[in-house]
Amino acid sequence: MVGITSYGGYIPRLRLNRGAIYGANAWMAPGLIGSAGGEKSMANWDEDSLTMAVEASRDCIAGFDKIKIDATYFSSLNMPFQDRQNGGILATALNLKEDIETADFTGSTRAGLSAVIAGINAVKTGDYRNSLVAAGDRRITKMAYSHELWAGDGAASLLIGRENVIAEFKGAYTITDDFIDHFRGQGEKFDYNWEERWIKDEGIGKLVPKAIQGVLKKTGVDGKEISRFIMPCVFGRVPSEIAAGFGITADKVSDNMHKVCGDTGSAHPIVMLALALETASPGDKLLVATFGQGAVAMLFEVTDKIKNLSPRHGISGCLADKKAELNYIKFLSHRGMLQQDWMMRAEGNYKTALTTLYRSRKMILGMVGGKCKKCSTAQFPKSEMCVNPECGEIGTQEDCEFSDLPGTIKTYTSDLLTYTLDPPAHYGMITFENEGRGMFDFTDYEAGKIRVGLPVKMVFRIRNFDKPRGFIQYYWKAKPVISKEEV
Amino acid sequence: MADGIKDKVAILGMGCSRFGERWDCGPEQLMVEAFQECITDAGIDKSEIQAAWFGQCYDEIGTGKGALGLPFALRLPYIPVTRVENFCATGTEAFRGAVYAVASGACDIALAQGVEKLKDTGYGGLPAMDSVNSGSLVGQVMPNISAPGSFAQLASAYRAKFNISYEDLKKAIAMVSVKSHANGAKNPKAHLRKPVTLEQVMASPIIADPLGLFDCCGVSDGSACAIVTTPEIAKSLGKTDLVTVKALQLAVSNGQEQGYKDWDGSYFATTRQAAKRAYQEAGIQNPREEISMFEVHDCFSITEFVTYEDLFISPEGGATKDVMDGFFNADGKIPCQIDGGLKCFGHPIGASGLRMLYEMYLQLLGKAGNRQLSNANIGLTHNLGGFPFSNVNAISIVGRYK
Numbered sequence: 050m051v052g053i054t055s056y057g058g059y060i061p062r063l064r065l066n067r068g069a070i071y072g073a074n075a076w077m078a079p080g081l082i083g084s085a086g087g088e089k090s091m092a093n094w095d096e097d098s099l100t101m102a103v104e105a106s107r108d109c110i111a112g113f114d115k116i117k118i119d120a121t122y123f124s125s126l127n128m129p130f131q132d133r134q135n136g137g138i139l140a141t142a143l144n145l146k147e148d149i150e151t152a153d154f155t156g157s158t159r160a161g162l163s164a165v166i167a168g169i170n171a172v173k174t175g176d177y178r179n180s181l182v183a184a185g186d187r188r189i190t191k192m193a194y195s196h197e198l199w200a201g202d203g204a205a206s207l208l209i210g211r212e213n214v215i216a217e218f219k220g221a222y223t224i225t226d227d228f229i230d231h232f233r234g235q236g237e238k239f240d241y242n243w244e245e246r247w248i249k250d251e252g253i254g255k256l257v258p259k260a261i262q263g264v265l266k267k268t269g270v271d272g273k274e275i276s277r278f279i280m281p282c283v284f285g286r287v288p289s290e291i292a293a294g295f296g297i298t299a300d301k302v303s304d305n306m307h308k309v310c311g312d313t314g315s316a317h318p319i320v321m322l323a324l325a326l327e328t329a330s331p332g333d334k335l336l337v338a339t340f341g342q343g344a345v346a347m348l349f350e351v352t353d354k355i356k357n358l359s360p361r362h363g364i365s366g367c368l369a370d371k372k373a374e375l376n377y378i379k380f381l382s383h384r385g386m387l388q389q390d391w392m393m394r395a396e397g398n399y400k401t402a403l404t405t406l407y408r409s410r411k412m413i414l415g416m417v418g419g420k421c422k423k424c425s426t427a428q429f430p431k432s433e434m435c436v437n438p439e440c441g442e443i444g445t446q447e448d449c450e451f452s453d454l455p456g457t458i459k460t461y462t463s464d465l466l467t468y469t470l471d472p473p474a475h476y477g478m479i480t481f482e483n484e485g486r487g488m489f490d491f492t493d494y495e496a497g498k499i500r501v502g503l504p505v506k507m508v509f510r511i512r513n514f515d516k517p518r519g520f521i522q523y524y525w526k527a528k529p530v531i532s533k534e535e536v
Numbered sequence: 537m538a539d540g541i542k543d544k545v546a547i548l549g550m551g552c553s554r555f556g557e558r559w560d561c562g563p564e565q566l567m568v569e570a571f572q573e574c575i576t577d578a579g580i581d582k583s584e585i586q587a588a589w590f591g592q593c594y595d596e597i598g599t600g601k602g603a604l605g606l607p608f609a610l611r612l613p614y615i616p617v618t619r620v621e622n623f624c625a626t627g628t629e630a631f632r633g634a635v636y637a638v639a640s641g642a643c644d645i646a647l648a649q650g651v652e653k654l655k656d657t658g659y660g661g662l663p664a665m666d667s668v669n670s671g672s673l674v675g676q677v678m679p680n681i682s683a684p685g686s687f688a689q690l691a692s693a694y695r696a697k698f699n700i701s702y703e704d705l706k707k708a709i710a711m712v713s714v715k716s717h718a719n720g721a722k723n724p725k726a727h728l729r730k731p732v733t734l735e736q737v738m739a740s741p742i743i744a745d746p747l748g749l750f751d752c753c754g755v756s757d758g759s760a761c762a763i764v765t766t767p768e769i770a771k772s773l774g775k776t777d778l779v780t781v782k783a784l785q786l787a788v789s790n791g792q793e794q795g796y797k798d799w800d801g802s803y804f805a806t807t808r809q810a811a812k813r814a815y816q817e818a819g820i821q822n823p824r825e826e827i828s829m830f831e832v833h834d835c836f837s838i839t840e841f842v843t844y845e846d847l848f849i850s851p852e853g854g855a856t857k858d859v860m861d862g863f864f865n866a867d868g869k870i871p872c873q874i875d876g877g878l879k880c881f882g883h884p885i886g887a888s889g890l891r892m893l894y895e896m897y898l899q900l901l902g903k904a905g906n907r908q909l910s911n912a913n914i915g916l917t918h919n920l921g922g923f924p925f926s927n928v929n930a931i932s933i934v935g936r937y938k
Contacts, residue, residue: 392659393657393658393659393664394659394664397664401675401676402671402672402675402676404671405671405672405673405675405676406676408673409673409676409677412677413676413677426796426797428795428796429795430673430677432791432795436791436792436795436796437796438792438796459693459800459801460689460690460692460693460801460924461689461692462684462685462686462688462689462691462692462744462745462747463742463744463745464680464681464682464684464685464688464743464744464745465742465743465744466661466682466684466685466743466744467664467680467681467682467685468664468680469680473744473745474680474681474682474685476679476680476681476685477689477692478689478794478801478925480797484797485795486794486795486796486797487794487795488678488679488681488794488925489679490679490680500692501692501693501695501696502696512676512680522676524676524677
């Protein structure tokens with residue numbers, strides 16, 4: 050049996066109230082009112098498609114043996130790098146083994162499910178024990194455009210394998226058709242979209258049913274047997290209309306999450322699937338379909354094993370951990386859409402020495418430190434000589450992963466002088482459960498709620514943008530874990 | 537077995553420029569201003585200087601890399617000149633170079649000069665850390681810190697350790713600044729010469745919580761220098777009232793504070809080490825009773841505050857009481873920052889360690905004008921560079937030669 054063995058999700062903590070977008074743009078685009086309800090997830094300034102996918106994947110593989118992951122496929126419509134394998138960064142951030150196959154899937158909203166199919170096929174061949182599929186999208190749209198309201202930011206991840214399968218893969222059916230609902234040419238920042246009515250009627254309305262019909266026929270399943278119909282679509286009523294054509298009633302149709310986060314692009318079918326898996330029961334048949342230069346439909350059947358999977362933070366956990374944002378200007382700023390005067394301290398040169406990065410890639414991208422074989426002192430970074438003054442042995446340190454260790458704030462400040470895209474900067478010393486420690490930037494903090502002793506979780510984030518060269522520095526930051534009562 | 541530096545080297549002369557926003561001066565003019573005072577004080581000819589140590593921290597501004605800045609400015613006659621850099625402790629490093637050279641017998645008369653021209657960056661505060669070391673690992677993993685932000689963290693750890701409220705510590709460190717402003721107002725060479733009230737300090741805009749603007753020292757242009765020789769040569773040159781070096785100690789972090797479990801974030805591990813060694817070198821048993829006056833590295837009020845304890849002058853956890861009692865005021869038991877300190881005299885990085893020594897030197901010789909202390913016998917300077925979690929700590933003790 051091949052199928053999903055675990056899932057994880059990530060939705061950024063910030064949620065922009067769509068009223069803020071509408072309020073700022075109604076003077077020129079009053080029609081936006083139609084989609085202006087609810088809130089959309091909004092990546093922090095230091096989050097992108099990759100960082101979100103890393104977080105979703107950490108959620109997904111928690112408790113699993115990483116050594117047994119033989120392939121990783123990453124999907125996004127907004128890859129941080131055009132040429133530098135993004136999936137390779139993901140694998141390094143997760144500290145996956147070196148002999149692993151990695152690949153990027155992009156260029157269509159269908160790419161997320163294409164990556165899932167590739168992950169399944171990889172396991173089916175028998176060459177790979179498990180494959181990890183991650184999809185993340187931080188979507189950039191023009192201002193005052195309906196897609197600005199529709200699009201959300203988020204990521205999801207699936208672990209595919211043969212053992213302890215929680216949702217068995219039954220079949221997939223793909224239609225490829227160069228139907229251009231939108232495109233983004235080489236070097237362009239924004240999508241160019243064609244008329245919505247045509248996309249709805251001639252594109253989604255015709256191609257998605259073809260794929261669904263294909264997978265139902267292939268698996269011999271009747272539409273009425275479907276327990277959950279998962280289809281991302283910014284046109285809210287369309288999925289129910291398509292489902293109805295197969296005898297799937299409206300109560301089986303998953304909400305498109307417009308109200309709570311928006312459409313997360315190529316990640317969205319997986320985001321919605323991950324959410325559905327949180328509440329799925331053994332025997333449930335999950336039909337996932339999505340549109341994009343054709344369409345794809347996939348069928349899964351939930352097994353008894355789903356009861357054994359330890360709870361994930363998941364999409365619903367992320368949705369609950371939120372901070373409402375009403376500032377549209379801040380949203381635009383976080384996406385690099387504005388030209389503000391950040392003053393001279395912002396003029397710095399953030400060139401990355403690639404030699405240095407490569408030598409220290411495990412430390413910088415994977416947050417791997419050291420543990421002395423002689424005295425057992427855990428330390429970050431890993432170094433030639435043990436930091437314990439009573440030890441000081443040379444060459445005794447083994448790799449020691451720090452990223453998943455609970456941490457605590459030892460010292461901190463809130464700094465208004467240093468340049469950051471979200472002032473004031475917060476940073477300080479973090480001590481870890483294993484008595485290792487280090488100085489780290491903080492992110493996703495609640496200003497005024499930081500204190501010595503506050504627990505933190507380490508998260509993979511953007512450290513700096515090297516704009517003249519188009520490079521992005523990633524590193525780990527401390528995210529304070531603040532209880533609802535403290536907020 | 538080494539017996540230390542005590543009384544092996546005398547200060548023949550010192551000079552210090554006016555510190556401040558010296559828009560009309562480059563490093564060259566600042567160095568010449570300090571040097572003229574120094575060479576006149578020393579009573580020798582420039583040609584008698586046999587070697588020089590030049591302290592400048594930021595080579596991105598000022599005179600650039602290398603030692604050329606000093607001999608170019610002073611037209612030194614092809615003598616050995618070494619540029620030293622050790623964060624904000626650079627000035628003391630230049631002094632240490634010159635003192636050790638004389639003590640070793642390698643030369644008879646040596647010059648130590650520091651300079652920094654900070655007001656050519658175009659913005660307030662120290663130059664941003666961004667572009668520094670882009671090829672080094674530090675440039676890829678260092679948190680996005682500023683100087684005030686790194687030192688502000690002492691306050692969070694100190695509060696947690698001694699269970700002090702935010703308000704009480706904020707008030708105690710504010711008193712530190714009030715005292716330094718009162719002193720600086722009397723110093724014609726100081727950058728900031730206005731007394732301030734506790735209310736003003738407390739109400740100043742936050743820079744890095746809990747540090748407000750008045751918890752931060754002046755960012756200044758300036759230069760200071762010393763000419764050193766042996767006590768014997770000084771006497772042969774006709775000097776009768778001698779100030780000699782009693783101790784020169786340096787302690788430098790090795791990653792233990794930020795990498796090993798011991799350090800609690802509330803103090804300077806290096807200061808404690810350097811202080812112990814300096815007291816031993818100078819033969820001081822009880823610093824609270826034997827030190828007449830001291831200059832500490834008050835880049836921020838909280839730095840000065842915890843340093844009282846790290847120098848073993850205030851008992852651990854006892855700095856608040858001493859501050860509130862006025863123990864460090866001009867009329868207190870051990871005046872601290874009698875010249876205004878970094879806070880008000882200003883902080884041209886490479887010059888600061890020498891500026892501290894300059895004030896101790898003036899006080900010991902009774903030349904400190906309207907801020908002259910009575911019974912000035914032993915002076916200590918504490919010159920710190922880096923961050924609380926990793927730093928360079930230089931301590932010197934000077935006193936009358938008996």
